Amino acid sequence: MRIDKFLANMGVGTRTEVKQLLKKGRVTLNGTVEKSAKTNVNALEDYIAVDNNHIVYIDKLYLMLNKPQGYVCATEDNQHQTVIDLFKDYKDFHIFPVGRLDKDTEGLLLITNDGDFSHQLMSPNKHVSKTYEVLSEKSITNNDIELFKTGIELHDGLAKPATLVKAQEERKSFVTITEGRYHQVKRMFHAINNEVLALKRISIGDLQLDEQLAVGEYRHLKEQDFEQLGIK
């Protein structure tokens, strides 16, 4: 693998940032300064350092994506682009999305190749909360808030109590659910005689979507992000 790809994959920076580090002579390969981004390395055997800090190869990946609309949450699809198509540099890492957002839903999506991590967040008995910003056809009433609190009847059973909060903007609200059923938020709104027009996930547990990420951008999770997810 090329050294710039290796460093970007390990979260040292974007491909452009990594090229700058190389140019400035801040990267060493087996003890010798390496300036060429094109040099191939053996990720397992070579000793690669940035500013004398050893960059250890890790095969587990944990990424936060600001998902754009128009991408399906799958690893392969015959008809649509998948969220994995956004991660060209990580083709060989067997990454997959943690849970699903609808094709037309935007926002916080975690991507990993660690099945245990995914399970910890998605298992129904872990009750990890997810908060969505909703633009709906009609404004939210106090009665809607009460109905969400009590639990909404869906065709596949009662949805667990959810928190619905009005946003300042007209027809905007925030809903927090602890389940992840198919089209859950859309179906809950439909059940109270309203419709979701736009949906964006803004948090999972205490982990918020990084506002620095433009739609379609991603970054590696940091230690503090794992704490906010309640994962040690």
Ligand code: URA
């Ligand atoms: N609920 C929905 O209806 N759609 C999503 O994408 C996520 C939650």
